[in-house]
Amino acid sequence: MGGVFGRRRAPGRPRRSLGATNVNAAPTVGESMAEPRLVEDYHTETAHKRRLPETVELWDETLRDGEQAPGVHFTPEEKLRIATVLSEMGVGVLNAGIPVVSEEEARAVHLVAHAGLRAHVLAAARTVPRDVDAVIASGATHIAIFVAASQVHLKYKLKMSQDEVLRASVDSVRRAKEAGLHVAYVTEDTVRAPFDFVERLYRAVQEAGADRLVVADTVGIMTPLTFRWFLKEFLLRVRPKDLSVHCHNDFGLATANTLTAVEVGAVAPQVCVNGLGERAGNASFEEVVLGLESLYHVRTGIRTERMHELSRLVEELSGVPVAANKALVGYNAFSHEAGIHTHGILANTLTYEPIQPELVGRHRQMILGKHTGKAAIVEKLKERGLTAPDALLLELLDRVKTETEARSKEDLQRFLHEYRALFERPGLSDEEFWTMVDAVGIRAANA
Secondary structure, three states: OOOOOEOOOOOOOOOOOOOOOOOOOOOOOOOOOOOOOOOEOHHHHHHHHOOOOOOOOOEEOHHHHHOOOOOOOOOHHHHHHHHHHHHHHOOOEEEEEOOOOOHHHHHHHHHHHOOOOOOEEEEEEEOOHHHHHHHHHHOOOEEEEEEEOOHHHHHHHHOOOHHHHHHHHHHHHHHHHHOOOEEEEEEEOHHHOOHHHHHHHHHHHHHOOOOEEEEEEOOOOOOHHHHHHHHHHHHHHHOOOOEEEEEEOOOOOHHHHHHHHHHHOOOEEEEEHHHOOOOOOEOEHHHHHHHHHHHOOOOOOOOHHHHHHHHHHHHHHHOOOOOOOOOOOOOOOOEEOOHHHHHHHHHOHHHOOOOOHHHHOOOOEEOOOOOOOHHHHHHHHHHHOOOOOHHHHHHHHHHHHHHHHHOOOHHHHHHHHHHHHHHHOOOOOHHHHHHHHHHHOOOOOOO
16 A cells, blocks of 8 residues: 655665555555655655654653643542553653642552553652652652753742752752662753753753753743754753653644654653643644654654544543644544545545554544535445435535535534633632632631
8 A cells, every 4th residue: 555655765675654545445556666656755855964862762741741731630540540551552751740749649649650550650859858758758760850940930939049959959869869769850941041050950960860851841932943953052061861851832832842852862752642731731642652653753662553542531531622623633633524635535545644543543534514525425325335326416415515504503602602611710710719718717807
């Protein structure tokens, strides 16, 4: 079957195919070099500019940063369910949470850490002794020690000097290493911090024993070109033994920036299932994995055929619906209605699909509606072994279009209003909060 890309390749090197097919199972263009390519792969033209690592270890943040999305809460048992699927799919590191946050969070991290998962279980800590001790007590084998680095964070949030941050960081790294933990060191807002401080800070923690250094674009302001420059400069100045990145999606660039980081040599890209996370979310697990696998041909070790199953599980347990147009796992990702598109797909899926839906555990859908063409009607009739002359096909097609256009939008609008009410103000309502205020006995000063 024809592949997604007719790639230029070195003599004798087999061409990899992602399996685009004719949905009627008729043979398409074969893999012989003598036959013309169906599509060109221009990624080969830029391959020499990439410094892809030999292996990539996916670091999943769904249980920590994903849970920090407004209104999201996972019980310890729900965290274990998600962690189990992530581990079975081949995720290398998963962040189970911050055990110092609460007794329930500590129980969740302990539960995941003692579940016998194949993935390395990590827990996070501030540069505070009791935070580090809580991770040590949890049973997690890996720790992510985090602190802010930019001037705005130091001045207005931490109220600490650069030297104080450096000392606290080194002390925390040493404390964790003495307990035998694998240590990742993270700074919030790395990419808006003075580079001289970034260099001094990361060099110090690496000398103190940090195993992995993490650069974070905490408010998602990097562009791929600027992030490439920053990371190259970081590699040159700091010379990390192991590099990870944590990218947020405030401008919709988290996945692009994460892939850029891997191009530069980052070995542990951090991701969240469904792009869940604070504000606009984090780099999407499914987008980063399939980008690496399908566009860069980097093997991530992830069982991508379970991607849809995982997405639905996180959607259900988080209560955050996946957008219909979300890449790869969205409800419309492999759905086709427009006549031109369905006609092309029925001839060969390469026309309007870059990968086969089965690669992520999906199935293709032909939607019948206003934009449907005759080819989709013909294909639908085949489900019951039916055929019809053109006159009847056109009559049926006209009925489909008329019925679709005549449908009321009341149900959709009702759902939209409920959705807005739920997600514009997630968490407790004002009424619930003020009831709690009364219950604990807070009164006005003049009451």
